[in-house]
Amino acid sequence: MEWTVETLSVQVDAEILALPKDMQAAFVRLAERIQAVGLERIGQPHVRHLQDKLWEMRLTGRDGIARALYVTVVGRRVIVVHAFVKKTQKTPRSAIELALRRAKEITP
Numbered sequence: 001m002e003w004t005v006e007t008l009s010v011q012v013d014a015e016i017l018a019l020p021k022d023m024q025a026a027f028v029r030l031a032e033r034i035q036a037v038g039l040e041r042i043g044q045p046h047v048r049h050l051q052d053k054l055w056e057m058r059l060t061g062r063d064g065i066a067r068a069l070y071v072t073v074v075g076r077r078v079i080v081v082h083a084f085v086k087k088t089q090k091t092p093r094s095a096i097e098l099a100l101r102r103a104k105e106i107t108p
Helices: 010-018 021-037 093-103
Strands: 004-007 047-051 054-062 064-073 075-088
Touching: 004 010, 004 021, 010 021, 010 064, 010 075, 021 054, 021 064, 021 075, 064 093, 075 093
Parallel strands: 004 075
Antiparallel strands: 047 054, 054 064, 064 075
16 A cells, blocks of 8 residues: 545645645645655655654755655644744744644544
8 A cells, every 4th residue: 555645625725735836846745755655765855754653854945944844643644734834943833733633633
């Protein structure tokens, strides 16, 4: 069974579309790579564990860095719950809390 990469909602789709074009392209490339070789074969610096069941896709571009926060669910599904341009060294607590709230909406 292969991995799939999905977004939680149209709101998350809009967050991804709001990223600069090169970071959108980096997201698409990483999502395609996860689907092609499997999440277990992708490690740092591309993905990193944040807390609990929350992980981040690490995206870089000419205009800076962005993150796509995701959880994995049954059936080898990666579900992106929040995407944003990162402006500080550390991932903002508010972004993590928003992603965790949205992750609770997911039904396996």
